Amino acid sequence: MTKIAKERAENVFTDFKAAYTPQQALVEANRCLFCADAPCIQACPTGIEIPQFIRKIATGNVKGSARTIFDSNILGMSCARVCPVEVLCVGKCVYNEMGVPPIQIGKLQRYSTDHAFAEGWRFFEAAPDSGKSVGLVGAGPASLAAAHELRRHGHACTIYDKRDVTGGLNTTGVAPYKMKADRSEDEVEWVLGIGGIEVRTGVEVGRDVTWGELLQAHDALFVGVGLGPDTRLDVPGADLSGIHGAVEAIERVKLGTVDLSGVEHAVVVGGGNTAIDAVRELRGLGVADVTMLYRGTEPGMSGYAHEWSAAKDEGVRARWQTQPVAFEGQGRVQSIRCVRLDQAKQPIAGSEHEVPAELVLLAIGQSKLEALLLGLGVTFERGRVVVDEHQATARPGVYAGGDCANGGKEVVNAAAEGKRAALAIHEYIVRVT
Amino acid sequence: MPDLSTNCAGIRSPNPFWLASAPPANSGAQIQRAFDHGWGGAVWKTLGVPIQNVSSRFGAVDVRGTKAVGFNNIELITDRSLEVNFREIYETKKKYPKHAVVVSLMVETRQEWKDIIKRSIDAGADGLELNFGCPHGMCERGMGSAVGQEPKVNQEITSWAVEYSSVPVLVKLTPNVGDIVPHGLAAQRGGAHGVALINTIKSIIGVDIDRMVPMPRVGGQSTNGGYCGSAVKPIALHMVAQLARSSEFEIPISGIGGVANWRDAVEFILLGSSSVQVCTEVMLRGYRIVEDMIEGLTEYMSSHGFDTIDQMVGKAVSGYSEWGDLDLNYETVAKIDAQACIGCQLCVVACHDGAHQCIHPNPQGGPSGSRVPIVDESECVGCNLCQIVCPVPGCITMEEVDNGFTPGTWNQHMAGEAALRPKKGAH
Ligand SMILES: Cc1cc2nc3c(=O)[nH]c(=O)nc-3n(C[C@H](O)[C@H](O)[C@H](O)COP(=O)(O)OP(=O)(O)OC[C@H]3O[C@@H](n4cnc5c(N)ncnc54)[C@H](O)[C@@H]3O)c2cc1C
Ligand SMILES: Cc1cc2nc3c(=O)[nH]c(=O)nc-3n(C[C@H](O)[C@H](O)[C@H](O)COP(=O)(O)O)c2cc1C
Ligand code: SF4
Numbered sequence: 001m002t003k004i005a006k007e008r009a010e011n012v013f014t015d016f017k018a019a020y021t022p023q024q025a026l027v028e029a030n031r032c033l034f035c036a037d038a039p040c041i042q043a044c045p046t047g048i049e050i051p052q053f054i055r056k057i058a059t060g061n062v063k064g065s066a067r068t069i070f071d072s073n074i075l076g077m078s079c080a081r082v083c084p085v086e087v088l089c090v091g092k093c094v095y096n097e098m099g100v101p102p103i104q105i106g107k108l109q110r111y112s113t114d115h116a117f118a119e120g121w122r123f124f125e126a127a128p129d130s131g132k133s134v135g136l137v138g139a140g141p142a143s144l145a146a147a148h149e150l151r152r153h154g155h156a157c158t159i160y161d162k163r164d165v166t167g168g169l170n171t172t173g174v175a176p177y178k179m180k181a182d183r184s185e186d187e188v189e190w191v192l193g194i195g196g197i198e199v200r201t202g203v204e205v206g207r208d209v210t211w212g213e214l215l216q217a218h219d220a221l222f223v224g225v226g227l228g229p230d231t232r233l234d235v236p237g238a239d240l241s242g243i244h245g246a247v248e249a250i251e252r253v254k255l256g257t258v259d260l261s262g263v264e265h266a267v268v269v270g271g272g273n274t275a276i277d278a279v280r281e282l283r284g285l286g287v288a289d290v291t292m293l294y295r296g297t298e299p300g301m302s303g304y305a306h307e308w309s310a311a312k313d314e315g316v317r318a319r320w321q322t323q324p325v326a327f328e329g330q331g332r333v334q335s336i337r338c339v340r341l342d343q344a345k346q347p348i349a350g351s352e353h354e355v356p357a358e359l360v361l362l363a364i365g366q367s368k369l370e371a372l373l374l375g376l377g378v379t380f381e382r383g384r385v386v387v388d389e390h391q392a393t394a395r396p397g398v399y400a401g402g403d404c405a406n407g408g409k410e411v412v413n414a415a416a417e418g419k420r421a422a423l424a425i426h427e428y429i430v431r432v433t
Numbered sequence: 434m435p436d437l438s439t440n441c442a443g444i445r446s447p448n449p450f451w452l453a454s455a456p457p458a459n460s461g462a463q464i465q466r467a468f469d470h471g472w473g474g475a476v477w478k479t480l481g482v483p484i485q486n487v488s489s490r491f492g493a494v495d496v497r498g499t500k501a502v503g504f505n506n507i508e509l510i511t512d513r514s515l516e517v518n519f520r521e522i523y524e525t526k527k528k529y530p531k532h533a534v535v536v537s538l539m540v541e542t543r544q545e546w547k548d549i550i551k552r553s554i555d556a557g558a559d560g561l562e563l564n565f566g567c568p569h570g571m572c573e574r575g576m577g578s579a580v581g582q583e584p585k586v587n588q589e590i591t592s593w594a595v596e597y598s599s600v601p602v603l604v605k606l607t608p609n610v611g612d613i614v615p616h617g618l619a620a621q622r623g624g625a626h627g628v629a630l631i632n633t634i635k636s637i638i639g640v641d642i643d644r645m646v647p648m649p650r651v652g653g654q655s656t657n658g659g660y661c662g663s664a665v666k667p668i669a670l671h672m673v674a675q676l677a678r679s680s681e682f683e684i685p686i687s688g689i690g691g692v693a694n695w696r697d698a699v700e701f702i703l704l705g706s707s708s709v710q711v712c713t714e715v716m717l718r719g720y721r722i723v724e725d726m727i728e729g730l731t732e733y734m735s736s737h738g739f740d741t742i743d744q745m746v747g748k749a750v751s752g753y754s755e756w757g758d759l760d761l762n763y764e765t766v767a768k769i770d771a772q773a774c775i776g777c778q779l780c781v782v783a784c785h786d787g788a789h790q791c792i793h794p795n796p797q798g799g800p801s802g803s804r805v806p807i808v809d810e811s812e813c814v815g816c817n818l819c820q821i822v823c824p825v826p827g828c829i830t831m832e833e834v835d836n837g838f839t840p841g842t843w844n845q846h847m848a849g850e851a852a853l854r855p856k857k858g859a860h
Contacts, residue, residue: 023826034718056725059694064728
């Protein structure tokens, strides 16, 4: 079922955080204090019983350890690699309070979940067929987590995705030094292993099939379409070649090959996590001079400090409080005309300057898919689908989760919201249909 | 799926994991919470004439940075009224009919035993455990280990209890004796349905070297306490196995002492226990440890082909023999996996200073060379010390050597029936 090419630009990357050997895992697991009411659990959006899974590694019960993880979060394998643990579980480890290195929860979680995949352990079975069906739009983390949980309650699931690969941004977006596309596809297959989830790729809802048809075909719908394309920058020269949206460019690195010949200077515009991923990936692909160009300050950037610190270590430079006013070049971009901004983000007179760039990636945000969902009868707030604490939208029987509802967070939030929605959908189906 | 349910001396529980009679089994609310976490049974904190406790009560030994490897206490039996305890036993049993609720008892006179046994059974006890083991405080009053150390008294009180009881009676033995077997046999003669061991070991856990008072300190004084926790497991395993392999001893065993995880529990079962009891690890980490114990035991049973606990009980007992029956011609030497070795050379110093001076630094070593030591196999006596100090799992293995000698034990040798291989390292 995998449609991923073997030759991919991302193949040059190695894991930024290497897998643990059994010895390393044991030493780390034995350090865990097995806290009660543990802050690490509270910091995990899916509430994994972290001390319990770690204790099980320490006693040699790796299978039980993996069960504990997956019981809370069926995407525990990818989350182990892609979660920003520094600001989630690991950041809350009580050892931080002692000035002692915190437990490497992500690496331990990877240890157990990788084992489960390698050994082919399966922990969950679908409940007997309920005779009900749920349509899930988008094959990203949110829908996958939702579908798996729905199967545990016996409901038939059909997932639709416009792409011909599955896994959403876990496959097409996350940095290759965290996880590669084929590993994400392994996870999709593992999740689908529960059986009874039909995946229809290459089907764009709104074009190939209407919302009305989906509402007809299913007893409930889950919307997990994520976010839309990269936001463009509306300045002169924006149409020159060599200027791309960052998410779109990263997708090419993840799934195909890229030609960086002739690129000596690359500039990524933005200061969020996509911008940091993009600069690190460009460095990793061999671009000599990579600059992040951000209109705010270093402490004010929305990207994680630990990620930016790694980018700096890898030789990335930054231009703070700087903003493009025009792209220049003949057919192809050659440089960016920039201004410096003051504390109030206002241009400073006379500060115009040129920054050389044969490649520009725009990481200033992804658009919202409000237009796609307009006919569905759901409500929006700043482009996000409005949901209640059970992920229910304004339209009965329609639920939403992941980036399209939370505005763009992490894989683990999508997994948590997908599962929560599934439980609510189950209740709805039992109650109403 | 293997069946974890067990029947220990006629006391049935959904799994072999019981709380030992101690603070984690002090009250109904606690025990019910423990059952919700998955514990299969509990031995109620010892009932008797309620006492008054001291503070502080506990002490612990830390070893190279690991906290509470060993633990001790100077607390006595229950300090709560018998009425309250019996009411809670009744409520607990009503809510959890399938779980084992064993009531631990310690009183003095025959009449007191008769009364407290009746009240325990009326409250719904599935079994009784006679506490002949407490090694501090209670023994000064002629109870606890004062009983457990005297086979005659043990037998007599056991026979009273068996006479008055309509439910199985376990005798909880003290390890503070030279040989456990006569004490297990005394309980058996008294009619006990099973024994539980070990209770705690007489100990002084440490000394406050600034105040110059032993610990735990009660004002300006301390007293000897009962030692337990992971550190006592080897002593407990030995005593359990001693009874299990004694040809005269025939009643079931509930194993106690240093059980901290499923592996420890498996060891106790393989040496003859049909249930295992836990106190210290629950005190240190809570009831939630049982989840891993259940899973780990289940996995172990599946992977080793056991369908029931019964099939496992005592499976390692036949592997426990007398020294004189060990094969003196069985020879092993240490092998170091050069790929795994991290060059700490702890094995070198251990062998040089603590064994037979046969692991040497690599002569080709030095600042740029390898720090993987070399074993002189012609001198290695196969003692295991290097393997024990090596920090890398699997790096040092003890490999069997084919020395051409057929097996020969000391006993066979003394009977003129076996030739022994030449001694190694004895010069
Ligand atoms: C570059 C980048 C790097 C990231 N790195 C990390 C990271 O390291 N760690 C982390 O935790 N999170 C990271 N994230 C965020 C994370 O990927 C998302 O939060 C998460 O994938 C959201 O899951 P989702 O299921 O809501 O949406 P998505 O993963 O976006 O999946 C949505 C799916 O819906 C499909 N779809 C959209 N419209 C339609 C339609 N009309 N019809 C059918 N299908 C449709 C899409 O093709 C897509 O497959 C990153 C995001 C980006 C952009
Ligand atoms: C604080 C404390 C109190 C105890 N109280 C009792 C008791 O009242 N009755 C009893 O039979 N054993 C008592 N014990 C002994 C335990 O039940 C158990 O036999 C011993 O601690 C060994 O098991 P462990 O290593 O799992 O702790 C007590 C132990 C501790 C640590
Ligand atoms: S554990 Fe509880 S009872 Fe004991 S000293 Fe601490 S606070 Fe007091």
